[in-house]
Amino acid sequence: MSRATASGQVRQILDMNAFRPGDTDAEAVERRLANLGAASVLFYREPIEMVSAEGAWMTAKDGTRYLDFYNNVPSVGHSHxxxxxxxxxxxxxxxxxxxxxxxxxxxxxxxxxxxxxxxxxxxxxxxxxxxxxxxxxxxxxxxxxxxxxxxxxxxxxxxxxxxxxxxxxxxxxxxxxxxxxxxxxxxxxxxxxxxxxxxxxxxxxxxxxxxxxxxxxxxxxxxxxxxxxxxxxxxxxxxxxxxxxxxxxxxxxxxxxxxxxxxxxxxxxxxxxxxxxxxxxxxxxxxxxxxxxxxxxxxxxxxxxxxxxxxxxxxxxxxxxxxxxxxxxxxxxxxxEGLQENARDTGALLLEGLRDVARADARVADVRGAGLFIGVDLAEEETGRPDPDLTVKVIDGMRSRGVLIGAAGRYGATLKVRPPLCLKREEAEQFVEAFKGALS
Missing domain, CATH: 3.40.640.10 (Type I PLP-dependent aspartate aminotransferase-like (Major domain))
Structure with missing residues:
Protein backbone atom coordinates (compact mmCIF):
# COMPACT_ATOMS: atom_id res chain seq x y z
CA MET A 1 0.00 0.00 0.00
CA SER A 2 1.50 3.29 -1.09
CA ARG A 3 1.89 5.80 1.70
CA ALA A 4 2.59 8.84 -0.49
CA THR A 5 -0.11 11.36 -1.46
CA ALA A 6 -0.41 14.49 -3.53
CA SER A 7 -0.51 16.70 -0.45
CA GLY A 8 2.14 14.95 1.58
CA GLN A 9 2.62 11.74 3.44
CA VAL A 10 -0.12 9.50 4.77
CA ARG A 11 0.42 9.34 8.52
CA GLN A 12 0.63 6.04 10.38
CA ILE A 13 -1.48 6.41 13.52
CA LEU A 14 1.29 5.89 16.07
CA ASP A 15 3.64 8.31 14.27
CA MET A 16 1.47 11.41 14.59
CA ASN A 17 3.47 13.96 16.58
CA ALA A 18 5.46 11.14 18.17
CA PHE A 19 8.94 11.15 19.65
CA ARG A 20 11.68 9.87 17.36
CA PRO A 21 15.11 8.71 18.56
CA GLY A 22 17.53 11.58 18.33
CA ASP A 23 15.01 14.28 19.26
CA THR A 24 16.34 14.40 22.82
CA ASP A 25 18.94 12.65 24.94
CA ALA A 26 17.02 13.00 28.22
CA GLU A 27 17.95 10.27 30.68
CA ALA A 28 14.35 9.15 31.29
CA VAL A 29 13.76 8.82 27.54
CA GLU A 30 16.93 6.82 27.03
CA ARG A 31 15.87 4.53 29.85
CA ARG A 32 12.51 3.90 28.17
CA LEU A 33 14.12 3.20 24.80
CA ALA A 34 16.55 0.77 26.41
CA ASN A 35 13.61 -1.12 27.92
CA LEU A 36 11.09 -1.11 25.07
CA GLY A 37 13.30 -0.64 22.03
CA ALA A 38 11.60 -0.20 18.65
CA ALA A 39 8.15 -0.84 20.20
CA SER A 40 8.38 2.33 22.31
CA VAL A 41 5.72 4.94 21.49
CA LEU A 42 5.96 8.30 23.24
CA PHE A 43 3.87 11.41 22.66
CA TYR A 44 5.60 14.61 21.56
CA ARG A 45 9.09 15.11 20.17
CA GLU A 46 10.08 16.02 23.73
CA PRO A 47 8.19 13.46 25.87
CA ILE A 48 6.62 14.44 29.17
CA GLU A 49 7.31 12.56 32.40
CA MET A 50 3.97 12.49 34.25
CA VAL A 51 3.63 11.90 37.99
CA SER A 52 -0.06 12.42 38.85
CA ALA A 53 -3.49 13.29 37.45
CA GLU A 54 -6.93 14.32 38.67
CA GLY A 55 -10.11 15.20 36.83
CA ALA A 56 -9.19 16.68 33.45
CA TRP A 57 -5.65 17.56 34.54
CA MET A 58 -2.25 15.83 34.49
CA THR A 59 0.87 16.96 36.34
CA ALA A 60 4.41 16.51 35.06
CA LYS A 61 7.52 15.83 37.10
CA ASP A 62 8.59 19.46 36.71
CA GLY A 63 5.29 20.61 38.24
CA THR A 64 3.64 21.74 34.99
CA ARG A 65 -0.11 21.06 34.93
CA TYR A 66 -1.71 20.09 31.63
CA LEU A 67 -5.36 20.13 30.61
CA ASP A 68 -5.84 16.69 29.07
CA PHE A 69 -7.73 16.68 25.77
CA TYR A 70 -5.64 13.79 24.45
CA ASN A 71 -6.59 10.73 26.44
CA ASN A 72 -10.09 9.27 26.40
CA VAL A 73 -9.20 6.33 28.67
CA PRO A 74 -9.93 8.03 32.06
CA SER A 75 -13.32 9.07 30.72
CA VAL A 76 -14.96 9.96 34.04
CA GLY A 77 -11.83 11.84 35.11
CA HIS A 78 -8.30 10.91 36.11
CA SER A 79 -8.05 9.16 39.48
CA HIS A 80 -11.78 9.38 40.12
CA GLU A 337 -22.74 12.80 37.85
CA GLY A 338 -24.74 13.24 34.64
CA LEU A 339 -21.66 12.83 32.49
CA GLN A 340 -23.47 11.90 29.28
CA GLU A 341 -25.53 15.06 29.66
CA ASN A 342 -22.36 17.02 30.42
CA ALA A 343 -20.77 15.63 27.27
CA ARG A 344 -23.77 16.88 25.30
CA ASP A 345 -23.93 20.35 26.87
CA THR A 346 -20.25 21.16 27.41
CA GLY A 347 -19.49 19.55 24.06
CA ALA A 348 -21.96 21.89 22.35
CA LEU A 349 -20.27 24.88 24.01
CA LEU A 350 -16.86 23.62 22.92
CA LEU A 351 -18.04 22.94 19.37
CA GLU A 352 -19.46 26.43 19.00
CA GLY A 353 -16.30 28.01 20.40
CA LEU A 354 -14.18 26.12 17.87
CA ARG A 355 -16.52 27.08 15.05
CA ASP A 356 -16.11 30.72 16.06
CA VAL A 357 -12.36 30.27 15.58
CA ALA A 358 -12.99 28.63 12.18
CA ARG A 359 -15.10 31.57 11.03
CA ALA A 360 -12.18 33.89 11.77
CA ASP A 361 -9.32 31.74 10.43
CA ALA A 362 -9.44 30.03 7.02
CA ARG A 363 -6.80 27.54 8.13
CA VAL A 364 -9.44 25.89 10.31
CA ALA A 365 -11.14 24.10 7.43
CA ASP A 366 -13.85 22.23 9.34
CA VAL A 367 -15.08 21.51 12.85
CA ARG A 368 -17.39 18.54 13.41
CA GLY A 369 -18.34 15.99 16.03
CA ALA A 370 -20.78 15.00 18.72
CA GLY A 371 -20.62 15.58 22.45
CA LEU A 372 -17.04 15.56 23.70
CA PHE A 373 -15.65 13.95 20.55
CA ILE A 374 -14.72 16.62 18.02
CA GLY A 375 -12.49 16.75 14.95
CA VAL A 376 -10.83 19.97 13.79
CA ASP A 377 -9.36 19.95 10.26
CA LEU A 378 -6.35 22.20 9.66
CA ALA A 379 -5.48 23.19 6.09
CA GLU A 380 -3.27 25.42 3.98
CA GLU A 381 -4.96 28.79 3.68
CA GLU A 382 -4.17 29.21 -0.02
CA THR A 383 -4.96 25.70 -1.30
CA GLY A 384 -7.28 24.21 1.31
CA ARG A 385 -5.17 21.04 1.35
CA PRO A 386 -4.65 19.19 4.66
CA ASP A 387 -1.72 20.72 6.54
CA PRO A 388 -0.05 18.21 8.88
CA ASP A 389 2.87 20.57 9.50
CA LEU A 390 0.51 23.23 10.84
CA THR A 391 -1.20 20.53 12.90
CA VAL A 392 2.08 19.59 14.61
CA LYS A 393 2.81 23.30 15.16
CA VAL A 394 -0.60 23.74 16.80
CA ILE A 395 -0.18 20.62 18.94
CA ASP A 396 3.19 21.88 20.17
CA GLY A 397 1.80 25.39 20.68
CA MET A 398 -1.05 24.06 22.76
CA ARG A 399 1.33 22.00 24.84
CA SER A 400 3.32 25.17 25.58
CA ARG A 401 0.01 26.68 26.74
CA GLY A 402 -0.69 23.75 29.06
CA VAL A 403 -3.09 21.74 26.87
CA LEU A 404 -2.55 18.21 25.53
CA ILE A 405 -4.11 17.29 22.18
CA GLY A 406 -3.50 14.66 19.48
CA ALA A 407 -4.05 14.18 15.75
CA ALA A 408 -6.03 11.82 13.54
CA GLY A 409 -7.12 11.45 9.94
CA ARG A 410 -5.46 10.18 6.79
CA TYR A 411 -2.86 12.95 6.73
CA GLY A 412 -2.57 13.63 10.45
CA ALA A 413 -4.16 17.05 9.87
CA THR A 414 -7.19 16.65 12.14
CA LEU A 415 -7.05 17.51 15.82
CA LYS A 416 -8.80 14.76 17.79
CA VAL A 417 -10.59 16.46 20.69
CA ARG A 418 -11.72 14.02 23.39
CA PRO A 419 -11.34 15.30 26.97
CA PRO A 420 -12.70 13.54 30.07
CA LEU A 421 -16.49 13.61 30.32
CA CYS A 422 -16.27 15.64 33.53
CA LEU A 423 -14.93 18.64 31.59
CA LYS A 424 -16.06 21.99 33.02
CA ARG A 425 -17.25 24.95 30.96
CA GLU A 426 -14.25 27.04 31.99
CA GLU A 427 -11.92 24.23 30.90
CA ALA A 428 -13.63 24.09 27.50
CA GLU A 429 -13.16 27.85 27.19
CA GLN A 430 -9.49 27.49 28.19
CA PHE A 431 -9.03 24.97 25.39
CA VAL A 432 -10.52 27.33 22.81
CA GLU A 433 -8.25 30.17 23.96
CA ALA A 434 -5.18 27.91 23.80
CA PHE A 435 -6.18 26.83 20.29
CA LYS A 436 -6.50 30.44 19.14
CA GLY A 437 -3.13 31.23 20.67
CA ALA A 438 -1.44 28.25 19.01
CA LEU A 439 -2.73 29.38 15.60
CA SER A 440 -1.27 32.85 15.99
Whole structure:
Protein backbone atom coordinates (compact mmCIF):
# COMPACT_ATOMS: atom_id res chain seq x y z
CA MET A 1 0.00 0.00 0.00
CA SER A 2 1.50 3.29 -1.09
CA ARG A 3 1.89 5.80 1.70
CA ALA A 4 2.59 8.84 -0.49
CA THR A 5 -0.11 11.36 -1.46
CA ALA A 6 -0.41 14.49 -3.53
CA SER A 7 -0.51 16.70 -0.45
CA GLY A 8 2.14 14.95 1.58
CA GLN A 9 2.62 11.74 3.44
CA VAL A 10 -0.12 9.50 4.77
CA ARG A 11 0.42 9.34 8.52
CA GLN A 12 0.63 6.04 10.38
CA ILE A 13 -1.48 6.41 13.52
CA LEU A 14 1.29 5.89 16.07
CA ASP A 15 3.64 8.31 14.27
CA MET A 16 1.47 11.41 14.59
CA ASN A 17 3.47 13.96 16.58
CA ALA A 18 5.46 11.14 18.17
CA PHE A 19 8.94 11.15 19.65
CA ARG A 20 11.68 9.87 17.36
CA PRO A 21 15.11 8.71 18.56
CA GLY A 22 17.53 11.58 18.33
CA ASP A 23 15.01 14.28 19.26
CA THR A 24 16.34 14.40 22.82
CA ASP A 25 18.94 12.65 24.94
CA ALA A 26 17.02 13.00 28.22
CA GLU A 27 17.95 10.27 30.68
CA ALA A 28 14.35 9.15 31.29
CA VAL A 29 13.76 8.82 27.54
CA GLU A 30 16.93 6.82 27.03
CA ARG A 31 15.87 4.53 29.85
CA ARG A 32 12.51 3.90 28.17
CA LEU A 33 14.12 3.20 24.80
CA ALA A 34 16.55 0.77 26.41
CA ASN A 35 13.61 -1.12 27.92
CA LEU A 36 11.09 -1.11 25.07
CA GLY A 37 13.30 -0.64 22.03
CA ALA A 38 11.60 -0.20 18.65
CA ALA A 39 8.15 -0.84 20.20
CA SER A 40 8.38 2.33 22.31
CA VAL A 41 5.72 4.94 21.49
CA LEU A 42 5.96 8.30 23.24
CA PHE A 43 3.87 11.41 22.66
CA TYR A 44 5.60 14.61 21.56
CA ARG A 45 9.09 15.11 20.17
CA GLU A 46 10.08 16.02 23.73
CA PRO A 47 8.19 13.46 25.87
CA ILE A 48 6.62 14.44 29.17
CA GLU A 49 7.31 12.56 32.40
CA MET A 50 3.97 12.49 34.25
CA VAL A 51 3.63 11.90 37.99
CA SER A 52 -0.06 12.42 38.85
CA ALA A 53 -3.49 13.29 37.45
CA GLU A 54 -6.93 14.32 38.67
CA GLY A 55 -10.11 15.20 36.83
CA ALA A 56 -9.19 16.68 33.45
CA TRP A 57 -5.65 17.56 34.54
CA MET A 58 -2.25 15.83 34.49
CA THR A 59 0.87 16.96 36.34
CA ALA A 60 4.41 16.51 35.06
CA LYS A 61 7.52 15.83 37.10
CA ASP A 62 8.59 19.46 36.71
CA GLY A 63 5.29 20.61 38.24
CA THR A 64 3.64 21.74 34.99
CA ARG A 65 -0.11 21.06 34.93
CA TYR A 66 -1.71 20.09 31.63
CA LEU A 67 -5.36 20.13 30.61
CA ASP A 68 -5.84 16.69 29.07
CA PHE A 69 -7.73 16.68 25.77
CA TYR A 70 -5.64 13.79 24.45
CA ASN A 71 -6.59 10.73 26.44
CA ASN A 72 -10.09 9.27 26.40
CA VAL A 73 -9.20 6.33 28.67
CA PRO A 74 -9.93 8.03 32.06
CA SER A 75 -13.32 9.07 30.72
CA VAL A 76 -14.96 9.96 34.04
CA GLY A 77 -11.83 11.84 35.11
CA HIS A 78 -8.30 10.91 36.11
CA SER A 79 -8.05 9.16 39.48
CA HIS A 80 -11.78 9.38 40.12
CA UNK A 81 -12.20 8.64 43.85
CA UNK A 82 -15.15 6.26 43.37
CA UNK A 83 -13.22 4.14 40.88
CA UNK A 84 -10.14 4.20 43.11
CA UNK A 85 -12.20 3.11 46.11
CA UNK A 86 -14.00 0.33 44.22
CA UNK A 87 -10.78 -1.15 42.83
CA UNK A 88 -8.96 -0.87 46.16
CA UNK A 89 -11.77 -2.51 48.08
CA UNK A 90 -12.17 -5.40 45.65
CA UNK A 91 -8.49 -6.23 45.24
CA UNK A 92 -8.17 -6.35 49.02
CA UNK A 93 -11.04 -8.83 49.17
CA UNK A 94 -10.81 -11.18 46.14
CA UNK A 95 -9.47 -11.27 42.62
CA UNK A 96 -9.74 -14.40 40.50
CA UNK A 97 -10.97 -15.61 37.11
CA UNK A 98 -14.51 -16.16 35.84
CA UNK A 99 -14.49 -19.91 36.51
CA UNK A 100 -15.84 -18.98 39.95
CA UNK A 101 -19.10 -17.20 40.64
CA UNK A 102 -18.38 -13.78 42.16
CA UNK A 103 -21.40 -11.52 42.47
CA UNK A 104 -19.62 -8.30 41.55
CA UNK A 105 -18.94 -9.72 38.08
CA UNK A 106 -22.58 -10.50 37.35
CA UNK A 107 -23.66 -7.23 38.97
CA UNK A 108 -21.47 -5.45 36.49
CA UNK A 109 -22.53 -7.49 33.47
CA UNK A 110 -26.21 -6.86 34.22
CA UNK A 111 -25.57 -3.14 34.67
CA UNK A 112 -23.71 -3.03 31.36
CA UNK A 113 -26.39 -5.03 29.54
CA UNK A 114 -29.01 -2.54 30.73
CA UNK A 115 -27.40 -0.11 28.27
CA UNK A 116 -27.37 -2.65 25.40
CA UNK A 117 -30.02 -3.69 22.88
CA UNK A 118 -31.96 -6.64 24.30
CA UNK A 119 -30.75 -8.96 21.53
CA UNK A 120 -27.12 -8.63 22.67
CA UNK A 121 -27.67 -10.55 25.88
CA UNK A 122 -24.28 -12.29 26.14
CA UNK A 123 -21.10 -10.43 27.07
CA UNK A 124 -17.59 -11.86 26.82
CA UNK A 125 -15.01 -10.00 28.88
CA UNK A 126 -11.45 -9.42 27.69
CA UNK A 127 -8.53 -7.25 28.77
CA UNK A 128 -8.17 -4.97 25.73
CA UNK A 129 -10.14 -3.63 22.81
CA UNK A 130 -7.76 -5.49 20.52
CA UNK A 131 -8.79 -8.79 22.10
CA UNK A 132 -12.47 -7.83 21.90
CA UNK A 133 -12.22 -7.00 18.19
CA UNK A 134 -10.18 -10.12 17.49
CA UNK A 135 -12.90 -12.21 19.12
CA UNK A 136 -15.66 -10.36 17.27
CA UNK A 137 -14.00 -11.04 13.94
CA UNK A 138 -13.68 -14.73 14.78
CA UNK A 139 -17.32 -14.91 15.88
CA UNK A 140 -18.38 -13.20 12.66
CA UNK A 141 -16.50 -15.75 10.58
CA UNK A 142 -18.05 -18.64 12.52
CA UNK A 143 -21.57 -17.19 12.27
CA UNK A 144 -21.47 -16.36 8.55
CA UNK A 145 -18.97 -18.79 7.06
CA UNK A 146 -17.31 -15.73 5.49
CA UNK A 147 -13.79 -14.37 5.78
CA UNK A 148 -14.12 -10.91 4.23
CA UNK A 149 -14.11 -7.72 6.31
CA UNK A 150 -14.91 -4.16 5.28
CA UNK A 151 -13.28 -1.33 7.25
CA UNK A 152 -12.59 2.34 6.57
CA UNK A 153 -9.35 3.45 4.98
CA UNK A 154 -7.71 4.91 8.10
CA UNK A 155 -9.37 2.63 10.65
CA UNK A 156 -7.59 1.36 13.73
CA UNK A 157 -9.18 -1.60 15.51
CA UNK A 158 -6.28 -3.07 17.50
CA UNK A 159 -2.99 -4.90 17.43
CA UNK A 160 -3.48 -8.67 17.43
CA UNK A 161 -2.37 -10.41 14.25
CA UNK A 162 -5.93 -10.71 12.97
CA UNK A 163 -7.07 -7.21 13.92
CA UNK A 164 -3.92 -5.53 12.59
CA UNK A 165 -4.88 -6.90 9.18
CA UNK A 166 -8.13 -4.92 9.51
CA UNK A 167 -6.41 -1.73 10.74
CA UNK A 168 -5.07 0.15 7.70
CA UNK A 169 -3.70 3.01 9.79
CA UNK A 170 -1.42 0.62 11.67
CA UNK A 171 0.45 -0.42 8.52
CA UNK A 172 3.82 1.21 7.85
CA UNK A 173 4.42 -0.83 4.70
CA UNK A 174 2.81 -3.62 2.72
CA UNK A 175 -0.85 -3.95 1.83
CA UNK A 176 -4.10 -5.26 3.23
CA UNK A 177 -4.81 -8.98 2.74
CA UNK A 178 -7.29 -10.11 0.10
CA UNK A 179 -9.87 -10.65 2.83
CA UNK A 180 -9.92 -6.98 3.93
CA UNK A 181 -11.18 -4.04 1.86
CA UNK A 182 -10.81 -0.47 3.08
CA UNK A 183 -13.44 2.05 1.95
CA UNK A 184 -13.48 5.85 2.25
CA UNK A 185 -14.89 7.30 5.48
CA UNK A 186 -18.41 8.80 5.47
CA UNK A 187 -17.36 12.34 4.60
CA UNK A 188 -18.58 15.16 2.37
CA UNK A 189 -15.28 14.87 0.50
CA UNK A 190 -16.13 11.35 -0.62
CA UNK A 191 -19.92 11.34 -0.68
CA UNK A 192 -21.05 14.92 -1.18
CA UNK A 193 -24.18 15.82 0.78
CA UNK A 194 -25.59 12.27 0.59
CA UNK A 195 -23.44 10.79 3.35
CA UNK A 196 -25.72 7.82 3.96
CA UNK A 197 -26.04 6.91 0.29
CA UNK A 198 -22.37 7.46 -0.41
CA UNK A 199 -21.23 5.26 2.44
CA UNK A 200 -23.74 2.56 1.46
CA UNK A 201 -22.44 2.64 -2.12
CA UNK A 202 -18.88 2.22 -0.85
CA UNK A 203 -19.96 -0.86 1.10
CA UNK A 204 -21.76 -2.24 -1.95
CA UNK A 205 -18.68 -1.70 -4.12
CA UNK A 206 -16.58 -3.57 -1.56
CA UNK A 207 -19.10 -6.41 -1.56
CA UNK A 208 -18.93 -6.56 -5.37
CA UNK A 209 -15.14 -6.71 -5.18
CA UNK A 210 -15.32 -9.58 -2.70
CA UNK A 211 -17.59 -11.40 -5.15
CA UNK A 212 -14.99 -10.94 -7.88
CA UNK A 213 -12.33 -12.31 -5.53
CA UNK A 214 -14.49 -15.28 -4.61
CA UNK A 215 -14.56 -14.22 -0.94
CA UNK A 216 -17.68 -14.45 1.22
CA UNK A 217 -18.13 -11.34 3.41
CA UNK A 218 -18.19 -11.77 7.18
CA UNK A 219 -18.70 -8.24 8.53
CA UNK A 220 -18.52 -4.51 8.24
CA UNK A 221 -16.50 -3.33 11.25
CA UNK A 222 -16.69 0.35 12.06
CA UNK A 223 -15.94 2.73 14.90
CA UNK A 224 -19.26 4.55 14.86
CA UNK A 225 -17.71 8.02 15.04
CA UNK A 226 -14.83 7.08 12.69
CA UNK A 227 -12.29 8.56 15.05
CA UNK A 228 -9.07 7.46 13.35
CA UNK A 229 -10.45 8.58 9.97
CA UNK A 230 -10.88 12.11 11.34
CA UNK A 231 -14.19 12.04 13.31
CA UNK A 232 -17.35 11.83 11.19
CA UNK A 233 -20.49 11.93 13.30
CA UNK A 234 -23.26 13.46 11.20
CA UNK A 235 -25.94 13.34 10.11
CA UNK A 236 -27.32 11.00 12.77
CA UNK A 237 -28.68 7.86 11.17
CA UNK A 238 -26.35 7.74 8.16
CA UNK A 239 -24.94 4.34 9.15
CA UNK A 240 -28.23 2.50 8.79
CA UNK A 241 -28.13 2.20 4.98
CA UNK A 242 -24.65 0.65 5.04
CA UNK A 243 -25.72 -1.78 7.77
CA UNK A 244 -28.73 -2.78 5.68
CA UNK A 245 -26.42 -3.43 2.73
CA UNK A 246 -24.00 -5.60 4.67
CA UNK A 247 -26.83 -7.66 6.17
CA UNK A 248 -28.45 -8.12 2.75
CA UNK A 249 -25.18 -9.79 1.74
CA UNK A 250 -25.46 -12.23 4.66
CA UNK A 251 -22.77 -10.53 6.74
CA UNK A 252 -22.80 -8.80 10.13
CA UNK A 253 -22.18 -5.34 11.55
CA UNK A 254 -19.59 -5.02 14.33
CA UNK A 255 -19.82 -1.69 16.18
CA UNK A 256 -16.41 -0.83 17.60
CA UNK A 257 -17.36 1.37 20.57
CA UNK A 258 -13.90 1.45 22.13
CA UNK A 259 -13.66 5.20 21.51
CA UNK A 260 -17.20 6.62 21.08
CA UNK A 261 -18.91 4.50 23.72
CA UNK A 262 -19.93 5.19 27.33
CA UNK A 263 -21.72 8.50 26.80
CA UNK A 264 -18.99 10.39 24.97
CA UNK A 265 -21.15 11.49 22.04
CA UNK A 266 -23.70 13.06 24.39
CA UNK A 267 -26.75 12.19 22.30
CA UNK A 268 -26.60 8.48 23.14
CA UNK A 269 -24.74 6.12 25.44
CA UNK A 270 -23.21 4.38 22.39
CA UNK A 271 -22.07 5.84 19.12
CA UNK A 272 -24.31 3.44 17.23
CA UNK A 273 -27.27 4.75 19.23
CA UNK A 274 -27.09 8.04 17.31
CA UNK A 275 -27.78 6.05 14.15
CA UNK A 276 -30.82 4.14 15.42
CA UNK A 277 -29.30 0.76 14.65
CA UNK A 278 -28.79 -2.50 16.54
CA UNK A 279 -25.37 -4.02 15.82
CA UNK A 280 -24.76 -7.76 15.65
CA UNK A 281 -21.83 -7.27 18.02
CA UNK A 282 -20.51 -4.40 20.11
CA UNK A 283 -16.89 -4.21 21.18
CA UNK A 284 -15.73 -2.05 24.09
CA UNK A 285 -12.49 -1.09 25.80
CA UNK A 286 -10.43 1.98 26.83
CA UNK A 287 -12.91 4.04 28.96
CA UNK A 288 -14.66 0.93 30.30
CA UNK A 289 -12.58 0.81 33.49
CA UNK A 290 -11.36 4.44 33.55
CA UNK A 291 -7.79 3.25 33.13
CA UNK A 292 -8.08 -0.20 34.68
CA UNK A 293 -7.49 -2.69 31.83
CA UNK A 294 -10.79 -4.18 30.77
CA UNK A 295 -12.73 -4.67 27.57
CA UNK A 296 -15.52 -6.80 26.20
CA UNK A 297 -17.81 -7.91 23.41
CA UNK A 298 -21.62 -7.96 23.55
CA UNK A 299 -23.13 -10.50 21.19
CA UNK A 300 -26.27 -12.43 20.26
CA UNK A 301 -26.33 -15.83 22.04
CA UNK A 302 -26.81 -17.76 18.78
CA UNK A 303 -23.72 -16.22 17.24
CA UNK A 304 -21.65 -16.96 20.33
CA UNK A 305 -22.91 -20.53 20.42
CA UNK A 306 -21.84 -21.08 16.81
CA UNK A 307 -18.34 -19.89 17.64
CA UNK A 308 -18.01 -21.80 20.92
CA UNK A 309 -19.16 -25.03 19.26
CA UNK A 310 -15.87 -25.01 17.36
CA UNK A 311 -13.23 -23.59 19.70
CA UNK A 312 -14.69 -22.09 22.87
CA UNK A 313 -13.20 -19.09 24.63
CA UNK A 314 -11.60 -18.34 27.98
CA UNK A 315 -9.64 -15.30 29.13
CA UNK A 316 -7.76 -15.62 32.44
CA UNK A 317 -7.96 -11.96 33.38
CA UNK A 318 -11.02 -10.94 31.35
CA UNK A 319 -13.92 -10.14 33.67
CA UNK A 320 -11.93 -10.50 36.89
CA UNK A 321 -13.64 -9.08 39.99
CA UNK A 322 -11.38 -6.01 40.22
CA UNK A 323 -12.12 -5.11 36.61
CA UNK A 324 -15.83 -5.61 37.26
CA UNK A 325 -15.65 -3.32 40.28
CA UNK A 326 -13.92 -0.65 38.22
CA UNK A 327 -16.45 -0.99 35.41
CA UNK A 328 -19.43 -0.82 37.74
CA UNK A 329 -18.03 2.31 39.39
CA UNK A 330 -17.62 3.92 35.95
CA UNK A 331 -21.25 3.21 35.04
CA UNK A 332 -22.41 4.56 38.39
CA UNK A 333 -20.38 7.76 38.02
CA UNK A 334 -21.65 8.39 34.48
CA UNK A 335 -25.21 8.09 35.82
CA UNK A 336 -24.83 9.89 39.14
CA GLU A 337 -22.74 12.80 37.85
CA GLY A 338 -24.74 13.24 34.64
CA LEU A 339 -21.66 12.83 32.49
CA GLN A 340 -23.47 11.90 29.28
CA GLU A 341 -25.53 15.06 29.66
CA ASN A 342 -22.36 17.02 30.42
CA ALA A 343 -20.77 15.63 27.27
CA ARG A 344 -23.77 16.88 25.30
CA ASP A 345 -23.93 20.35 26.87
CA THR A 346 -20.25 21.16 27.41
CA GLY A 347 -19.49 19.55 24.06
CA ALA A 348 -21.96 21.89 22.35
CA LEU A 349 -20.27 24.88 24.01
CA LEU A 350 -16.86 23.62 22.92
CA LEU A 351 -18.04 22.94 19.37
CA GLU A 352 -19.46 26.43 19.00
CA GLY A 353 -16.30 28.01 20.40
CA LEU A 354 -14.18 26.12 17.87
CA ARG A 355 -16.52 27.08 15.05
CA ASP A 356 -16.11 30.72 16.06
CA VAL A 357 -12.36 30.27 15.58
CA ALA A 358 -12.99 28.63 12.18
CA ARG A 359 -15.10 31.57 11.03
CA ALA A 360 -12.18 33.89 11.77
CA ASP A 361 -9.32 31.74 10.43
CA ALA A 362 -9.44 30.03 7.02
CA ARG A 363 -6.80 27.54 8.13
CA VAL A 364 -9.44 25.89 10.31
CA ALA A 365 -11.14 24.10 7.43
CA ASP A 366 -13.85 22.23 9.34
CA VAL A 367 -15.08 21.51 12.85
CA ARG A 368 -17.39 18.54 13.41
CA GLY A 369 -18.34 15.99 16.03
CA ALA A 370 -20.78 15.00 18.72
CA GLY A 371 -20.62 15.58 22.45
CA LEU A 372 -17.04 15.56 23.70
CA PHE A 373 -15.65 13.95 20.55
CA ILE A 374 -14.72 16.62 18.02
CA GLY A 375 -12.49 16.75 14.95
CA VAL A 376 -10.83 19.97 13.79
CA ASP A 377 -9.36 19.95 10.26
CA LEU A 378 -6.35 22.20 9.66
CA ALA A 379 -5.48 23.19 6.09
CA GLU A 380 -3.27 25.42 3.98
CA GLU A 381 -4.96 28.79 3.68
CA GLU A 382 -4.17 29.21 -0.02
CA THR A 383 -4.96 25.70 -1.30
CA GLY A 384 -7.28 24.21 1.31
CA ARG A 385 -5.17 21.04 1.35
CA PRO A 386 -4.65 19.19 4.66
CA ASP A 387 -1.72 20.72 6.54
CA PRO A 388 -0.05 18.21 8.88
CA ASP A 389 2.87 20.57 9.50
CA LEU A 390 0.51 23.23 10.84
CA THR A 391 -1.20 20.53 12.90
CA VAL A 392 2.08 19.59 14.61
CA LYS A 393 2.81 23.30 15.16
CA VAL A 394 -0.60 23.74 16.80
CA ILE A 395 -0.18 20.62 18.94
CA ASP A 396 3.19 21.88 20.17
CA GLY A 397 1.80 25.39 20.68
CA MET A 398 -1.05 24.06 22.76
CA ARG A 399 1.33 22.00 24.84
CA SER A 400 3.32 25.17 25.58
CA ARG A 401 0.01 26.68 26.74
CA GLY A 402 -0.69 23.75 29.06
CA VAL A 403 -3.09 21.74 26.87
CA LEU A 404 -2.55 18.21 25.53
CA ILE A 405 -4.11 17.29 22.18
CA GLY A 406 -3.50 14.66 19.48
CA ALA A 407 -4.05 14.18 15.75
CA ALA A 408 -6.03 11.82 13.54
CA GLY A 409 -7.12 11.45 9.94
CA ARG A 410 -5.46 10.18 6.79
CA TYR A 411 -2.86 12.95 6.73
CA GLY A 412 -2.57 13.63 10.45
CA ALA A 413 -4.16 17.05 9.87
CA THR A 414 -7.19 16.65 12.14
CA LEU A 415 -7.05 17.51 15.82
CA LYS A 416 -8.80 14.76 17.79
CA VAL A 417 -10.59 16.46 20.69
CA ARG A 418 -11.72 14.02 23.39
CA PRO A 419 -11.34 15.30 26.97
CA PRO A 420 -12.70 13.54 30.07
CA LEU A 421 -16.49 13.61 30.32
CA CYS A 422 -16.27 15.64 33.53
CA LEU A 423 -14.93 18.64 31.59
CA LYS A 424 -16.06 21.99 33.02
CA ARG A 425 -17.25 24.95 30.96
CA GLU A 426 -14.25 27.04 31.99
CA GLU A 427 -11.92 24.23 30.90
CA ALA A 428 -13.63 24.09 27.50
CA GLU A 429 -13.16 27.85 27.19
CA GLN A 430 -9.49 27.49 28.19
CA PHE A 431 -9.03 24.97 25.39
CA VAL A 432 -10.52 27.33 22.81
CA GLU A 433 -8.25 30.17 23.96
CA ALA A 434 -5.18 27.91 23.80
CA PHE A 435 -6.18 26.83 20.29
CA LYS A 436 -6.50 30.44 19.14
CA GLY A 437 -3.13 31.23 20.67
CA ALA A 438 -1.44 28.25 19.01
CA LEU A 439 -2.73 29.38 15.60
CA SER A 440 -1.27 32.85 15.99
Missing amino acids: PRVVEAVSRQIAQLNTNTRYIVSVVDDYLEALKAHMPDSLSNVVMTCSGSEANDLAMRVAMAATGGTGFIVTETAYHGNTALVTEASPSALKRGSLPETVIAIPPPSVQHSGEDIAGGFRRSVEMALAEFARRGITPAALMADSIFSSDGIFADPPGFLSEAVDAIRAAGALFIADEVQPGFGRTGDAFWGFGRHGITPDMVTMGKPMGNGFPMAGMAVRPDHLEQFCADVGYFNTFGGNPVAAAAGKAVLDVIRD
